Amino acid sequence: MRAATNRSATPGRDIIVVNGADEEVGQDFKAAVHQGDGILHRAFSVYLFDQQSRLLLQQRSELKPLWPGYWSNSCCSHPRPGETTREAAARRLQEELGLVRIQSLSFLFKFQYHARYGESAAEHEVCSVFAAIADQPQRIDRREVAQTRYVTASLLDRQLRDRPQRYTPWLQMAWKQIRADHWPVINRMVGEAA
Template structure:
Protein backbone atom coordinates (compact mmCIF):
# COMPACT_ATOMS: atom_id res chain seq x y z
CA UNK A 1 0.00 0.00 0.00
CA UNK A 2 1.44 3.35 -1.01
CA UNK A 3 2.23 5.68 1.88
CA UNK A 4 0.09 8.86 1.72
CA UNK A 5 1.91 12.05 0.79
CA UNK A 6 1.25 14.94 3.13
CA UNK A 7 1.41 18.53 2.02
CA UNK A 8 4.54 20.38 3.11
CA UNK A 9 3.48 23.72 4.56
CA UNK A 10 6.64 24.87 6.37
CA UNK A 11 9.74 25.99 4.52
CA UNK A 12 13.18 27.09 5.71
CA UNK A 13 13.17 30.03 3.31
CA UNK A 14 9.72 31.47 4.11
CA UNK A 15 10.09 35.14 5.14
CA UNK A 16 9.06 35.90 8.71
CA UNK A 17 8.44 39.29 10.32
CA UNK A 18 11.11 40.67 12.63
CA UNK A 19 9.73 42.96 15.37
CA UNK A 20 10.84 44.93 18.38
CA UNK A 21 9.38 44.54 21.88
CA UNK A 22 6.51 46.89 20.92
CA UNK A 23 5.55 44.59 18.03
CA UNK A 24 6.72 47.13 15.46
CA UNK A 25 8.06 45.46 12.29
CA UNK A 26 11.77 46.07 11.76
CA UNK A 27 12.62 43.81 8.87
CA UNK A 28 12.24 40.30 7.49
CA UNK A 29 14.36 37.16 7.46
CA UNK A 30 14.02 33.51 6.58
CA UNK A 31 12.55 31.02 9.01
CA UNK A 32 15.91 29.26 9.07
CA UNK A 33 17.80 32.41 10.05
CA UNK A 34 15.40 33.68 12.71
CA UNK A 35 15.66 30.36 14.58
CA UNK A 36 19.45 30.01 14.32
CA UNK A 37 21.66 30.51 17.37
CA UNK A 38 19.92 32.56 20.04
CA UNK A 39 17.20 33.52 17.55
CA UNK A 40 15.90 36.84 16.24
CA UNK A 41 12.76 38.34 17.75
CA UNK A 42 9.90 37.67 15.34
CA UNK A 43 6.10 37.67 15.28
CA UNK A 44 4.32 34.39 16.07
CA UNK A 45 0.99 33.03 17.29
CA UNK A 46 -0.41 30.16 19.35
CA UNK A 47 -3.95 28.80 19.09
CA UNK A 48 -5.88 26.71 21.62
CA UNK A 49 -9.06 25.02 20.33
CA UNK A 50 -11.73 23.77 22.74
CA UNK A 51 -14.71 21.48 22.07
CA UNK A 52 -16.20 22.52 25.41
CA UNK A 53 -14.88 24.55 28.32
CA UNK A 54 -13.03 21.54 29.76
CA UNK A 55 -11.48 19.79 26.74
CA UNK A 56 -8.61 21.20 24.70
CA UNK A 57 -6.98 19.89 21.53
CA UNK A 58 -3.25 19.26 21.87
CA UNK A 59 -0.88 17.83 19.28
CA UNK A 60 2.51 16.17 19.15
CA UNK A 61 5.01 17.82 16.86
CA UNK A 62 6.30 15.82 13.93
CA UNK A 63 9.72 14.18 14.13
CA UNK A 64 10.58 16.28 11.06
CA UNK A 65 10.47 19.50 13.08
CA UNK A 66 13.96 21.01 13.51
CA UNK A 67 13.14 22.33 17.00
CA UNK A 68 11.27 20.38 19.70
CA UNK A 69 10.38 17.39 17.46
CA UNK A 70 8.10 14.91 19.19
CA UNK A 71 7.07 17.34 21.93
CA UNK A 72 3.43 17.98 22.79
CA UNK A 73 2.05 21.47 22.40
CA UNK A 74 -1.09 23.54 21.82
CA UNK A 75 -3.62 23.00 19.03
CA UNK A 76 -1.77 25.04 16.41
CA UNK A 77 1.20 27.42 16.41
CA UNK A 78 3.16 29.17 13.69
CA UNK A 79 4.16 32.56 12.26
CA UNK A 80 2.66 35.15 9.95
CA UNK A 81 4.73 35.52 6.82
CA UNK A 82 5.84 38.74 5.23
CA UNK A 83 2.75 40.62 4.07
CA UNK A 84 0.36 38.65 6.32
CA UNK A 85 -1.59 39.88 9.33
CA UNK A 86 -2.30 37.43 12.14
CA UNK A 87 -5.93 37.15 11.09
CA UNK A 88 -4.93 35.74 7.71
CA UNK A 89 -2.03 33.68 9.05
CA UNK A 90 -4.04 31.96 11.79
CA UNK A 91 -6.77 31.02 9.32
CA UNK A 92 -4.21 29.69 6.85
CA UNK A 93 -2.43 27.62 9.44
CA UNK A 94 -5.57 26.06 10.92
CA UNK A 95 -6.49 24.86 7.45
CA UNK A 96 -2.97 23.66 6.61
CA UNK A 97 -2.33 21.76 9.86
CA UNK A 98 -5.77 20.64 11.01
CA UNK A 99 -8.09 21.10 8.05
CA UNK A 100 -10.53 23.23 10.06
CA UNK A 101 -11.68 26.79 10.48
CA UNK A 102 -12.63 28.56 13.70
CA UNK A 103 -13.53 32.01 14.96
CA UNK A 104 -10.66 33.02 17.20
CA UNK A 105 -10.52 35.29 20.21
CA UNK A 106 -7.31 37.21 20.86
CA UNK A 107 -6.20 37.02 24.51
CA UNK A 108 -2.76 38.51 24.99
CA UNK A 109 0.77 38.83 23.62
CA UNK A 110 4.05 37.90 25.32
CA UNK A 111 7.75 37.66 24.55
CA UNK A 112 9.91 34.65 25.33
CA UNK A 113 13.17 33.04 24.33
CA UNK A 114 14.03 29.34 24.59
CA UNK A 115 16.96 27.34 23.22
CA UNK A 116 16.74 23.77 21.95
CA UNK A 117 20.25 22.67 22.84
CA UNK A 118 22.68 23.98 20.25
CA UNK A 119 20.27 23.39 17.33
CA UNK A 120 18.52 26.74 17.51
CA UNK A 121 16.07 28.85 19.49
CA UNK A 122 12.63 30.34 19.58
CA UNK A 123 12.69 34.09 20.21
CA UNK A 124 9.13 35.20 19.67
CA UNK A 125 6.61 37.91 20.33
CA UNK A 126 3.69 35.54 20.44
CA UNK A 127 -0.03 36.36 20.24
CA UNK A 128 -2.29 33.82 21.96
CA UNK A 129 -5.76 32.93 20.67
CA UNK A 130 -8.56 30.63 21.75
CA UNK A 131 -11.41 29.25 19.69
CA UNK A 132 -14.30 26.84 19.71
CA UNK A 133 -14.27 23.83 17.41
CA UNK A 134 -17.75 22.52 16.73
CA UNK A 135 -18.36 18.78 16.71
CA UNK A 136 -19.38 18.71 13.06
CA UNK A 137 -15.89 19.73 11.94
CA UNK A 138 -13.72 16.71 11.24
CA UNK A 139 -9.98 17.07 11.77
CA UNK A 140 -7.84 16.48 8.69
CA UNK A 141 -4.41 16.45 10.28
CA UNK A 142 -1.27 17.15 8.24
CA UNK A 143 1.14 14.42 9.30
CA UNK A 144 4.18 16.32 8.01
CA UNK A 145 3.51 18.75 10.88
CA UNK A 146 1.73 16.62 13.48
CA UNK A 147 2.51 13.04 14.59
CA UNK A 148 -0.25 12.67 17.19
CA UNK A 149 -3.23 14.53 18.63
CA UNK A 150 -6.09 14.17 21.07
CA UNK A 151 -8.64 16.01 23.18
CA UNK A 152 -7.55 16.33 26.81
CA UNK A 153 -9.45 17.37 29.92
CA UNK A 154 -7.92 20.54 31.31
CA UNK A 155 -7.39 18.91 34.72
CA UNK A 156 -5.42 16.11 33.07
CA UNK A 157 -3.26 18.69 31.29
CA UNK A 158 -2.53 20.28 34.67
CA UNK A 159 -1.41 16.90 36.02
CA UNK A 160 0.64 16.24 32.90
CA UNK A 161 2.41 19.57 33.20
CA UNK A 162 3.24 18.88 36.87
CA UNK A 163 4.43 15.30 36.28
CA UNK A 164 6.22 15.46 32.90
CA UNK A 165 6.99 19.06 31.89
CA UNK A 166 9.92 17.87 29.78
CA UNK A 167 7.49 16.40 27.21
CA UNK A 168 5.86 19.78 26.49
CA UNK A 169 7.13 22.75 24.49
CA UNK A 170 8.38 25.77 26.44
CA UNK A 171 5.85 28.17 24.94
CA UNK A 172 2.97 25.85 25.77
CA UNK A 173 3.97 25.71 29.43
CA UNK A 174 4.03 29.51 29.69
CA UNK A 175 0.73 29.90 27.87
CA UNK A 176 -1.11 27.18 29.78
CA UNK A 177 -0.40 28.90 33.09
CA UNK A 178 -2.10 32.02 31.79
CA UNK A 179 -5.07 30.13 30.33
CA UNK A 180 -5.65 28.33 33.61
CA UNK A 181 -5.23 31.55 35.56
CA UNK A 182 -6.29 35.00 34.45
CA UNK A 183 -7.83 33.79 31.16
CA UNK A 184 -9.88 30.87 32.49
CA UNK A 185 -13.06 32.95 32.28
CA UNK A 186 -12.36 33.71 28.62
CA UNK A 187 -12.42 30.01 27.83
CA UNK A 188 -15.71 29.50 29.64
CA UNK A 189 -17.22 32.46 27.82
CA UNK A 190 -16.60 30.80 24.45
CA UNK A 191 -19.48 28.50 25.34
CA UNK A 192 -21.72 30.94 27.22
CA UNK A 193 -21.61 34.09 25.08
CA UNK A 194 -24.30 33.90 22.44
CA UNK A 195 -22.67 34.05 19.04
CA UNK A 196 -19.34 34.77 20.71
CA UNK A 197 -20.40 38.43 20.60
CA UNK A 198 -17.95 39.61 23.24
CA UNK A 199 -14.87 38.36 21.39
CA UNK A 200 -12.05 40.84 21.47
CA UNK A 201 -11.03 41.98 18.00
CA UNK A 202 -7.55 41.32 16.68
CA UNK A 203 -5.15 44.04 17.74
CA UNK A 204 -3.78 46.51 15.20
CA UNK A 205 -1.13 44.78 13.13
CA UNK A 206 -2.62 41.34 13.69
Protein backbone atom coordinates in the same frame (compact mmCIF):
# COMPACT_ATOMS: atom_id res chain seq x y z
CA MET B 1 22.39 38.55 18.19
CA ARG B 2 22.52 38.91 14.41
CA ALA B 3 20.56 41.68 12.76
CA ALA B 4 17.85 40.72 10.29
CA THR B 5 17.95 41.98 6.75
CA ASN B 6 15.08 43.39 4.74
CA ARG B 7 13.09 41.13 2.45
CA SER B 8 12.89 43.49 -0.50
CA ALA B 9 15.34 41.66 -2.79
CA THR B 10 15.27 38.06 -1.59
CA PRO B 11 12.27 35.73 -1.85
CA GLY B 12 11.81 33.32 1.05
CA ARG B 13 12.47 35.83 3.80
CA ASP B 14 8.94 35.44 5.08
CA ILE B 15 9.41 35.60 8.86
CA ILE B 16 8.60 39.01 10.31
CA VAL B 17 11.41 40.23 12.56
CA VAL B 18 10.19 42.55 15.32
CA ASN B 19 11.36 44.62 18.26
CA GLY B 20 10.10 44.13 21.81
CA ALA B 21 7.00 46.21 21.04
CA ASP B 22 6.10 43.81 18.17
CA GLU B 23 6.91 46.46 15.56
CA GLU B 24 8.28 45.08 12.31
CA VAL B 25 11.97 45.83 11.76
CA GLY B 26 12.62 43.48 8.82
CA GLN B 27 12.16 39.98 7.48
CA ASP B 28 14.42 36.96 7.44
CA PHE B 29 14.53 33.27 6.57
CA LYS B 30 12.80 30.82 8.89
CA ALA B 31 15.99 28.85 9.49
CA ALA B 32 17.95 32.03 10.22
CA VAL B 33 15.63 33.34 12.94
CA HIS B 34 15.91 30.03 14.82
CA GLN B 35 19.71 29.62 14.70
CA GLY B 36 21.91 30.20 17.74
CA ASP B 37 20.10 32.41 20.25
CA GLY B 38 17.46 33.22 17.65
CA ILE B 39 16.20 36.54 16.30
CA LEU B 40 13.07 38.06 17.84
CA HIS B 41 10.18 37.46 15.44
CA ARG B 42 6.37 37.48 15.29
CA ALA B 43 4.44 34.28 15.98
CA PHE B 44 1.08 33.03 17.17
CA SER B 45 -0.36 30.12 19.13
CA VAL B 46 -3.96 28.90 18.90
CA TYR B 47 -5.74 26.98 21.66
CA LEU B 48 -8.77 25.09 20.32
CA PHE B 49 -11.42 23.86 22.73
CA ASP B 50 -14.35 21.55 22.18
CA GLN B 51 -17.80 21.97 23.71
CA GLN B 52 -16.70 20.09 26.84
CA SER B 53 -13.91 22.67 27.47
CA ARG B 54 -11.23 20.15 26.50
CA LEU B 55 -8.12 21.48 24.79
CA LEU B 56 -6.90 19.99 21.53
CA LEU B 57 -3.19 19.21 21.81
CA GLN B 58 -0.95 18.30 18.91
CA GLN B 59 2.17 16.22 19.02
CA ARG B 60 4.74 17.85 16.77
CA SER B 61 5.95 15.79 13.84
CA GLU B 62 9.35 14.12 14.10
CA LEU B 63 10.19 16.12 10.96
CA LYS B 64 10.11 19.41 12.86
CA PRO B 65 13.60 20.88 13.40
CA LEU B 66 12.70 22.24 16.86
CA TRP B 67 11.00 20.20 19.58
CA PRO B 68 10.06 17.22 17.34
CA GLY B 69 7.77 14.75 19.07
CA TYR B 70 6.85 17.19 21.86
CA TRP B 71 3.24 17.89 22.74
CA SER B 72 2.08 21.43 22.13
CA ASN B 73 -0.98 23.63 21.77
CA SER B 74 -3.43 23.10 18.91
CA CYS B 75 -1.57 25.12 16.29
CA CYS B 76 1.31 27.59 16.17
CA SER B 77 3.24 29.31 13.41
CA HIS B 78 4.23 32.68 11.97
CA PRO B 79 2.31 35.28 9.98
CA ARG B 80 3.69 36.17 6.56
CA PRO B 81 4.55 39.72 5.52
CA GLY B 82 1.32 41.53 4.61
CA GLU B 83 -0.82 39.06 6.56
CA THR B 84 -2.47 39.85 9.88
CA THR B 85 -1.78 37.49 12.74
CA ARG B 86 -5.46 36.50 12.85
CA GLU B 87 -5.43 35.71 9.11
CA ALA B 88 -2.29 33.62 9.60
CA ALA B 89 -3.89 31.69 12.46
CA ALA B 90 -6.95 30.86 10.33
CA ARG B 91 -4.71 29.83 7.41
CA ARG B 92 -2.56 27.50 9.54
CA LEU B 93 -5.61 25.90 11.19
CA GLN B 94 -6.79 24.95 7.72
CA GLU B 95 -3.35 23.84 6.49
CA GLU B 96 -2.34 21.80 9.57
CA LEU B 97 -5.69 20.47 10.79
CA GLY B 98 -8.09 20.89 7.87
CA LEU B 99 -10.31 23.22 9.88
CA VAL B 100 -12.23 25.78 7.85
CA ARG B 101 -15.06 26.60 10.28
CA ILE B 102 -13.75 28.05 13.52
CA GLN B 103 -16.09 29.65 16.05
CA SER B 104 -14.94 32.98 17.50
CA LEU B 105 -11.18 33.03 17.00
CA SER B 106 -10.49 35.35 19.93
CA PHE B 107 -7.27 37.15 20.78
CA LEU B 108 -6.33 36.58 24.44
CA PHE B 109 -2.90 38.13 25.00
CA LYS B 110 0.61 38.55 23.68
CA PHE B 111 3.86 37.52 25.36
CA GLN B 112 7.55 37.46 24.58
CA TYR B 113 9.74 34.47 25.33
CA HIS B 114 13.10 32.92 24.59
CA ALA B 115 13.73 29.15 24.74
CA ARG B 116 16.89 27.32 23.73
CA TYR B 117 16.73 24.01 21.86
CA GLY B 118 19.99 22.15 22.19
CA GLU B 119 23.25 23.95 21.54
CA SER B 120 22.52 25.65 18.26
CA ALA B 121 18.85 26.66 18.00
CA ALA B 122 16.19 28.67 19.81
CA GLU B 123 12.76 30.19 19.69
CA HIS B 124 12.70 33.93 20.36
CA GLU B 125 9.20 35.18 19.71
CA VAL B 126 6.58 37.78 20.38
CA CYS B 127 3.65 35.38 20.41
CA SER B 128 -0.03 36.32 20.05
CA VAL B 129 -2.31 33.81 21.75
CA PHE B 130 -5.77 33.02 20.36
CA ALA B 131 -8.54 30.71 21.52
CA ALA B 132 -11.46 29.25 19.59
CA ILE B 133 -14.08 26.54 19.63
CA ALA B 134 -13.72 23.93 16.90
CA ASP B 135 -14.75 20.46 15.84
CA GLN B 136 -12.39 17.52 15.42
CA PRO B 137 -9.53 18.06 12.97
CA GLN B 138 -10.65 17.06 9.49
CA ARG B 139 -7.27 16.38 7.90
CA ILE B 140 -3.89 16.42 9.62
CA ASP B 141 -0.75 17.49 7.77
CA ARG B 142 1.67 14.76 8.90
CA ARG B 143 4.68 16.91 8.03
CA GLU B 144 3.60 19.19 10.86
CA VAL B 145 1.55 17.05 13.26
CA ALA B 146 2.15 13.45 14.37
CA GLN B 147 -1.16 13.11 16.24
CA THR B 148 -3.76 15.04 18.22
CA ARG B 149 -5.69 14.44 21.41
CA TYR B 150 -8.12 16.28 23.65
CA VAL B 151 -7.30 16.85 27.32
CA THR B 152 -9.17 18.43 30.19
CA ALA B 153 -7.64 21.50 31.79
CA SER B 154 -7.05 19.67 35.07
CA LEU B 155 -5.27 16.79 33.31
CA LEU B 156 -3.00 19.20 31.43
CA ASP B 157 -2.28 21.06 34.67
CA ARG B 158 -1.12 17.79 36.25
CA GLN B 159 0.91 16.69 33.23
CA LEU B 160 2.70 20.03 32.99
CA ARG B 161 3.53 19.76 36.69
CA ASP B 162 4.61 16.09 36.61
CA ARG B 163 6.10 15.70 33.09
CA PRO B 164 7.01 19.14 31.73
CA GLN B 165 9.77 17.69 29.57
CA ARG B 166 7.12 16.25 27.21
CA TYR B 167 5.70 19.70 26.33
CA THR B 168 6.94 22.69 24.35
CA PRO B 169 8.13 25.65 26.41
CA TRP B 170 5.69 28.11 24.82
CA LEU B 171 2.74 25.87 25.72
CA GLN B 172 3.90 25.75 29.32
CA MET B 173 4.28 29.54 29.56
CA ALA B 174 1.05 30.47 27.79
CA TRP B 175 -1.05 27.82 29.57
CA LYS B 176 -0.15 29.28 32.98
CA GLN B 177 -1.40 32.68 31.84
CA ILE B 178 -4.53 31.24 30.24
CA ARG B 179 -5.41 29.42 33.46
CA ALA B 180 -4.58 32.38 35.71
CA ASP B 181 -6.06 35.25 33.71
CA HIS B 182 -8.23 34.02 30.83
CA TRP B 183 -10.10 30.92 31.96
CA PRO B 184 -13.41 32.85 32.40
CA VAL B 185 -13.13 33.89 28.73
CA ILE B 186 -12.70 30.25 27.69
CA ASN B 187 -15.72 29.20 29.78
CA ARG B 188 -17.81 31.96 28.22
CA MET B 189 -16.75 30.92 24.69
CA VAL B 190 -17.63 27.28 25.40
CA GLY B 191 -20.99 28.29 26.88
CA GLU B 192 -21.86 30.43 23.88
CA ALA B 193 -20.98 27.60 21.49
CA ALA B 194 -23.15 25.01 23.27
